[in-house]
Amino acid sequence: MSKLRIGVVGLGIGRHHITGYKSHPNADVVAIADPDADRLRSIGDEHHIPARFASYEEMLAAEKLDVVSVCTPNKFHMPATVAALEAGCHVLCEKPMAMNTGEARRMLDAAKKARKRLMINFSYRFTEQSWALKHLVDTGILGDVYFARTIWHRRRGLPGFGGWFGQKALSGGGPLIDLGVHRLDLALWLMGYPKPVWVMGSTYDPIGSALSKEQGKAFDVEDLAVGLVKFENGATLEVEASWAANVKEKELMETRLFGTKAGLVQHNVNETYQFEAEVYLEREGCQYDMKLHPPVPAVKSSMYHFADSIVHNKPHTATGDEGLIVMELLDAIYESARTGAPIKI
Structure with a gap:
């Protein structure tokens, strides 16, 4: 062809x-x-x-x-x-x-x-660890997932400070819509994209706004956001994202799922863009840690x-329908932060 x-x-x-x-x-x-x-x-x-x-x-x-x-x-x-x-x-x-x-x-x-x-x-699906975890989760190893936490924090990492990323009219928001979108999709994908019913959220900008005033640069979005999503099946998801936070790590990425039979984590290694993944489970009264070990089957882009x-x-x-669900959740977190009230989806 x-x-x-x-x-x-x-x-x-x-x-x-x-x-x-x-x-x-x-x-x-x-x-x-x-x-x-x-x-x-x-x-x-x-x-x-x-x-x-x-x-x-x-x-x-x-x-x-x-x-x-x-x-x-x-x-x-x-x-x-x-x-x-x-x-x-x-x-x-x-x-x-x-x-x-x-x-x-x-x-x-x-x-x-x-x-x-x-x-x-949603490029963070396309890592060896994410792909392997998805295949494993789809076997039912976790049982019913009832809670998840997915985060991406940066100690100081405001992209192109003064440029379009920090201007809401061009970007739509700050680290939530830039970084959080990746970790939100990854958690939802691993969870099987359950149906959300309500959302609560908060946003903050103390570090970014202070820097913008000091340097005379445009910045009118958040530098940290947090959201809580409740799903129709009873599960809960927490999402956190920041460009500037007083944390130890330069880059901190982690997604955890808690299930009735097992739990998992995917996280970056040594503040880099390399990842590791583990599954935690109980068998016959004993606790086991199962680690994804290289070499791992390669994943195409x-x-x-x-x-x-x-x-x-x-x-x-990563269909348009899934993208729409992510946008609905991002909008709801921002709206909840603005109004101080939970938002029904």
Whole structure:
């Protein structure tokens, strides 16, 4: 079969999408778009991509594409995704899915109307430890999961301070929508995406706001957020995320699930982006620790997975429907923080 013709919009995180697609034998990145002319030229030259555009509108008008990756600032996820879908393309959109639930619904509706795929890049599913844990959890080893806690804290790690990440009009929020979205999806995925019924949340900005005043830089989002989600099946999930908190670790990522038969943890190692995973269980009155030990079967990137799903006409993970649930929860945490009251889903 002919190779999928792929376009990538936004070449910040988008440069990693190019690499991911290039690993698939039936995928070919033929077009890129970015308003930064220097970045467009540099990445285009590096990957020998001939078609280069200043905007996604120009790219979609000029090129006949099968797949588009949307890797822009959050504010542009919805319009770029809808435009690509309406142009007849499958779309892999970076997280978060959108600025809010309303935009996410519009994206999902556009995908269904166009009969095209919409995948959200929940990339932390695509680690060896996450993939192995998911397969193990799906065997029923945990029993019924009744509580989970999922966190990502940074001691001091405000991304591009003064740039679009810290401006709500461009990002939609702070570390909750940037980091927390990853850990929230990972916990929900391992739990089987139970139906949420209500949410409580709080947000704080003491460190980020003080730094913005000292340095004269724009910053109007939270630097720490916490949420509590109650599900229809009775389970509870706690989520925490921060860009700046007085903790020991530079980077602290951890997801724990507590089940009636066993529990599990996936966490980063030595403040890095490497992970370990363990399962804790009782058998015949004795307590056991089961650790995932390398070598672990390799896991392909989310871009490879998306392309492969299209080529072989098989379901993909991280669907638009799941992305919508995550957006509903993010919105509810922010709304609860604003009102000081629980929010029904």
